[in-house]
Amino acid sequence: MNYFLTYTVYVLVLSILMGISTWKLFKKMGYSPLFAFIPFYNYFIILKETKHPKWWAILSYLPIVGPIMMSVFHLYLMKKFGKTLFKDQILTVILPFIYMATVNYSKDVELEDENANELFLTDEEKNAKKKDTFLGSITFAVVFATIIHVFVTQPFGIPTGSMERTLLVGDFLFVNKWSYGYRLPMRPLAIPFLQGTIMDTGQKGNPKDDPKSYVDGVKLPYTRILQFNKPQKNDVVVFNYPQDSVHTAIDRKDPYVKRCVATAGDTFEMRAGRLFVNGKPETVLGDQEVQHRYTVTTGSQLDIPALYNTYGFLPVQEVQTNNGYLYGFQGLTDKTAKEIKALPQVIDMKEEVSPKGEAAVYYRDEAKTKIDTTQSIFPINKPWNQDWYGPLRIPKKGDVVAINAETLPMYQWVISEYEHNSLEKKDGKIFINGKEANQYTIQQDYYMMVGDNRDASLDARFFGFVPEENIVGKPMFTWMSLQGAFADNSSTYQAPFKIRWERMFKATNTGEANKTSYWWIAAMILILFFGWEYFVKLFRKKKTEDEL
Structure with a gap:
């Protein structure tokens, strides 16, 4: 309202x-x-x-x-x-x-x-009129594309390997904005097609100084209409990064894509790198493969390009030792791990699992006085890491949670940032909206979003709960897939550029190993578009000839 x-x-x-x-x-x-x-x-x-x-x-x-x-x-x-x-x-x-x-x-x-002007137009004026007509056509092409982009579907590229094997680096998707109800735009005055900033100026001081693609002063509150569904477990979901401090507008924060592994009211847990929800092992879908990280010791150097051509992944670390080489791999399935272990150069191979009870906390300075909350495990006061995590209950709308020094790191972003209350700690007491509080009622549902390639994923284990208001929608299908489209900073080897034709126009959210291809729909749309344009031109030409 x-x-x-x-x-x-x-x-x-x-x-x-x-x-x-x-x-x-x-x-x-x-x-x-x-x-x-x-x-x-x-x-x-x-x-x-x-x-x-x-x-x-x-x-x-x-x-x-x-x-x-x-x-x-x-x-x-x-x-x-x-x-x-x-x-x-x-x-x-x-x-x-x-x-x-x-x-x-x-x-x-x-x-x-x-x-009168039409009767006495000079050649220059006639050319100017044609130019106006052309610019008008371009303008309305942009307007039509903007309407689709804002109100129907949005393109999204995969720049990192956090969702490997399900979504590959270089996949370009269309996201259905109506999957979970349409979230109305919150910054109505903005440059079309740009997410948060016009450009990255490379200023090392503060990314907030980059020019914004929207007017932050003209804003509308969060509202979602026609919400018939909510994210379900195992849905692949696009959402706005909750802890993006550069953009105050929810719909202008950086877009992420992960799998929804736990919904409001569920209990999430990682045990030795294995995921559990409500005490039960996760359900692995047909298009999903459980992956882990390994350390591999070899007697001689591995053929990295050959490995990439065979398996589609690269080692994130290559170190030469006195006895050979040491490699770090992420995203290995049980099958690929077994095959790599069988290579003649491999001397030893073991899965890496962080020790239980060892908190993953990172600092922004050498003195270790400022914690980097974007890289540290969530919440920062728990002895958890990405392999041993939880159990953690996901907040649900209507939950009444205790607020004290122990629980505040878990709920402070929920209270102050996601549900827009003032939060203050003073004299050992906690104040919400100016009143002392020892409990809080959750105002919206939250979700746990985790990447399929869990050892190479900055996900909810680090940034915490994803609020419902940050949900954008579901990826529908891959319209383009380009190997080598994004630089891999984690490896010294750059994958060769090529188009992955076999992935194009395939649905992304079915959970099936063999996804349906919709290339025929794309072909039909192109035929109709160009065919319609051809017949319109033919009709206009005939009409002009008849008038003459």
Whole structure:
């Protein structure tokens, strides 16, 4: 409800600005000046008068799409009053309501006689008109793609190996934003297609100084509509990284993809690198393979390119010793581990498992005074590591949890960041929203998201619970797969570039070993698109010939 109330306020403010800056222009077009103040209808009139499709008016106030369309409609209106110079167009886009107001209140502004202009167009003016038509086509192609990107599906690339064998580095997916209900945009004024920043400036001081792709001051509260499903155990899920401190907007935080291994109310545990939920071993799906890390000692150097061509993975460590070589491997299945152990060069091979009771805590300085919470195990006061973890109960909406010095590291992000309360520790006491508290009621469901390649995955064991409000959706299918698309900083060997044709247009979330390919749907869409364009051009050509 707060979302739509805030959205309505923004629409009314923009409509008032539109009315104040254009009411005289509406009067000159033969309409009541009051129509300039009416949301959607004011742009409907502009489209009608400038001979453009009137239904475009519904796009004028949509999040992210709206600002683009408003700029286009403002340009149409200014052109209607003869403001066609490049400086007029720039001012209309950059300072819309200010520039339109100067035109609105000037004494000499008059409507252009479009019919007269059509009869006496010079060749230069005809070329300019063709250019406008071309730019208009490009603009609406961008708008259409933006609508799909914002309201339907979003492309997502896999840059790391945390989900190997299920999702490979270089897989490019389409994510269904309606899988768990549609999360309405929270920063409506933003550059299309960009996630959080316009570019990485490489500033080592503070990534928060990188230019943002959105206006943080114009914001809407979290709201999800038509939520008929919630993430289930074993779903592969795309979500926004919860502890991204660079972006305050939830939907602008970095996107991650992991497997949902435990849902709200479940108990998650790792025992010697094996995953348990509610005390039972995990269910391994057909498209999933249990993987572990190993240390391999060899008498001579391994043929790394040959290993990659055979198995599709690389060692993360290669060290020459007095007696041969020492390799570190991640993501080995039982089968591949057995095959590597059988290589003639291999002297010894053992699985690496962190000792039980040894806490995985990392520091940001050499003095070990500042803990790096993004790399340390969650929560930092438990003697856990990535192989021996838990048991940990995942918070569920309505849970009443005890708040004290022991439990606070587990729930402080939930209380202060995810559920937006003030949290303070003073004189050995804990205050929530200014009141002393020894318990707290959880306001939303949380999930445990863990990578399939668990020894090479920065996941919920490190950053903690994933709030429901951070959920984006489910990956639908792999539309492109490029080996070598992303540099592997963990290895000295770079995989050769190639297209993995066998992975393209295959569903990603079925849980089956042999996934269905949807290449025929992609082919049909391309045929329809180009076929439609061909027949439209043919029809227009025939119509022109008949008129002549």
